[in-house]
Amino acid sequence: MTPHQDRESLLAEAVALRTADRTEEARQRLLALAGRFPEDAEIAYQTAWAHDRLGLEAEAVPYYERALAGQLTAADRRGALLGLGSTFRVLGRYEVAVRTLRSGTAEFPADGALKTFLAMALFNVGEHHEPMQLLLALLVDSSDDEGVQQYRAAIAYYAKDLTEMV
Structure with a gap:
């Protein structure tokens, strides 16, 4: 061998x-x-x-x-970026987690798991607006929930800026 x-x-x-x-x-x-x-x-x-x-x-x-x-491979690279970013978050190294996960979402912009973990890390550094944007957009893009689908356009609109009032 x-x-x-x-x-x-x-x-x-x-x-x-x-x-x-x-x-x-x-x-x-x-x-x-x-x-x-x-x-x-x-x-x-x-x-x-x-x-x-x-x-x-x-x-x-x-x-x-x-x-x-x-x-x-692309799949392993995506997994390694997610794993490292998540690990930094668990270790309380939030800023490094944000940088790692931002890099991952830049490289794999369609990956919902990377966006979700980025939202959590952003929350940990005191950000609230961007994580809500990420999660609402992800919800609109991936949910099969009937209620979410019924209000999909409104949720997508507010995902861009929750402070805007119509």
């Missing part, structure tokens, strides 16, 4: 363990892989994710940063 095949199979096993809620086992395997392949962005991302799932947010940060410095 070549080193690449070995990496692929070991990574697949670790991801399968995490998916099966055997996260601590997955974390241990991913830490070993990250030690063997320190420049591998995908391994770093999976290692960060395992730490996050275990509530080890501070330990996840350097792995997210390593992942984002490397080459990731």
Whole structure:
């Protein structure tokens, strides 16, 4: 087995363990892989994710940063930006969370999860207007709720500026 095949199979096993809620086992395997392949962005991302799932947010940060410095698929990059921004928020590093999540929404403007986490981080730094705009626009764009759909135009209008009165 070549080193690449070995990496692929070991990574697949670790991801399968995490998916099966055997996260601590997955974390241990991913830490070993990250030690063997320190420049591998995908391994770093999976290692960060395992730490996050275990509530080890501070330990996840350097792995997210390593992942984002490397080459990731678009889906993994989106996940890493969301994970890192959310992790910074959980750690009380709100301004860094806002910057990270803004970067994510700039790169992935259609992603509702990034917008939602950005709204939460903005709230944490004392912003209220922009988070409401983000969440109301997201609600209009994604809700199947009959009442929301009935008032879709009004909600969309007010999402632009809640202080405006007609």
